[in-house]
Amino acid sequence: MEPMFSPPLHRQRHQFVIDFVKRYKPKKVVDLGCSECSLLKKLKFHREIELLVGVDINGANVKKKMHGLAPISTDYLQPSYDQLRVELYQGSVTQKDARLRGFDLVTSIELIEHLTLADVECFSEVVFGYMTPGSVIISTPNSEFNPLFPRLAGFRHSDHKFEWTRAEFKSWALKVCLEYGYEVTFTGVGQAPPGQQEGVGFCSQIGVFHRRGGRECCNMLFCDHTENVFSYTLLYSINYPSLHDNNIKRRVLVSEVLYWAEKLKRSWMAKKTGERDDTFTLCQAEGEGEDCLRALERNMEMEEKQTAACGAAMRNTVEPQDGEDGGLFWTNDRGEQESSALHRCVCVPLTLLWSSSQKVSALSGSLSNLRHLLMDDPEVKLSPDGSAVLLNYQEQDHENEGEDPDDLEDSGYAEARQCSHTAEPEEDWEANV
Template sequence: MEENNLECNSVVDGNVEEVPDKKVIKFNPPLYRQRYEFVKKLVAQHEPKKVADLGCGDVFLLRMLKYQKCLEELVGVDINEEKFKWHGCKLSACVGDHLDPRELDLIITLYQGSVLEKDCRLVGFDMVTCIELIEHFDSEDLAKFPEVVFGYMSPAMIVISTPNSDFNSLFPYSDFRDLDHKFEWSRMEFQTWALDVANRYNYSVEFTGVGEPPSGAEDVGYCTQIGIFHRKAQATEPDISEQQGQHVYQVAYTTSYPSLQQIKYRRRVVVYETYREVHRMRRKYKMGLTWCELEADPEDPDNPRRKFTSGLPSPQPLKEAEKSTEMTPKPFCIGDKFYVPLERIIAYPKVKHLCGNVEELRALIADAVELNCSGSAVQVDLDHYADC
């Protein structure tokens, strides 16, 4: 963290208005980014499948989280529909997402509505985040918040961040950090509230934060204080069916991502990986040819099989992927055709992961790759045009 001789109206989130001769604290990276990175690390650590961000605003956090491989559903809720119109499209899948599909399906949905209303579609999530949200509530709304989020939604984990007013003494102003804030709590106030809520709804809570104070002012704590709530183990999991109710929120935006769970994308990747391995083996074969020996092909005596040996230098240690193919049938040539048995192709870890067995591999590639008569090997020209 750096200190500069500047004053700013919004020192914590980077909107700087310069006024000389006063010190200000500048966070690097910006504080909003530190908060989102903190959540991202929690997701990577705990690997939730379903995450909802309440008060998602410009959807920046959702845009960061969508790349987490564990996620299958991302939801954002905000009362301001205008923000969705401007930022929702940033959540759409891009060309790269289609070329390199995710392992798991991912659906992203943005709901327009108040986080203080109960909507059954928000029940049963693994993680709910409330980043810089509660300080915008008046006392009446703050009283409703725990019942909706902790009592009704009842996610496995809840992450709540809010400004730490103890830190405000370091800023060159005495007002709240945002004009819309109804309160800003000290660490004692936040922890008292959080512990009371945790006890009422059977959660544990731990406290941390982001935005370290400058040297010599460590006693004020983090600029943003964070509570991480974990639902305690119960004899039985909450019965989600009992909490079904109305769909109060309006769907403002929804999108889904291509994944290997979807047959058309899995087929595309399998065909690509098959061609890649076949042509790699074909090139390797041709590079190592020093002599060929003709022998009768038992399936077709009039079309001799060429058997190759290699005159390359002593072989290098096998790569991990190649070790798995050592005990599989080897590629061979008949006439001007090069054949790679499917049993050898599926031995490669990535293909094995995508297909599982030879029958599934054959079914996925049959319409896009030329197979031999028995369907047991991929067939390509030995002298491929790409070599010319």
């Protein structure tokens, strides 16, 4: 067979599913016959999906590619509020499993033609009668298109048990709708040459099924006493990092607080020594969208305001005085002398951090909650009254000499730097179509 489609047909089928997901925003999606997980790898980026499941009878194929569904470094460094769980199972689509009931969307892309006609009946009962999803997308080869393939004899794949005409596919689909309470529309991907579309149809025909009554009908069905069976074997499961996880949320918040505290400290120290701190000015422009340009235009004004506020907040930290024993002492706001070992630091008020970083305020929710979240964290040193973050006065600790302070990340985990996953190139088993 010679190449006929651009983009390749398998990508057009996947794009059809992606477009459906963008339009209807299903939260729970399962791909039956997921094989090497190529469709799942694309769907994981659509974070309206909260549960993404793949099922295939060939567990070895799934295991080869399943790690391509793992979170990448960016997911850990910049977790969002979106939740995503990925699960992969080994099992037959002719067997029931209660864990797959009530999904918003079931996809079956070029799978049904690999089943015997007896198994197609079981497939219909399992998918439409037992799983009862809100929507189903089924694609299968259109045998009427086959004569357009040069040198094709027989079926398109050696494992195909049949290949339906458009009339045969329509007959099966309408029967399913009648028995299980669905309605269907027909379409496809892979256009025929000009002038032949009406005569042969699409290369891959697609049926899009919607349950009559929608989700409310599905909820009523789960009130019955349908058997709960678990016939599939779980091969892989992973929860993507999300700010809904309190531990992750705390880590991101701490990282953001330390980043901004260091920036504010550097700005204050630069002002004190008469040096310009361009690093702090630029960090104000690291906003999102149009705010970035506006921040750049106002950077000088913002620097002056932030520096003044920071200096005012730190005014209680006075110059050291010589003690009787030659040591250095500081005078606190009550006129009492204390050892310089307790005060050789810069105080960055939480109120200043709150007003400087939208991310800090968004993550913590309130100043009191910010104080509470930082109080027990070993990475953050708070003042005795919990009103400020304490940082070393020196630019760098001795153990960190040679490091660039500007290399601080504004969010995420250090350990995530060591973890990266390169997406596998997609293998096109249908490269000639």
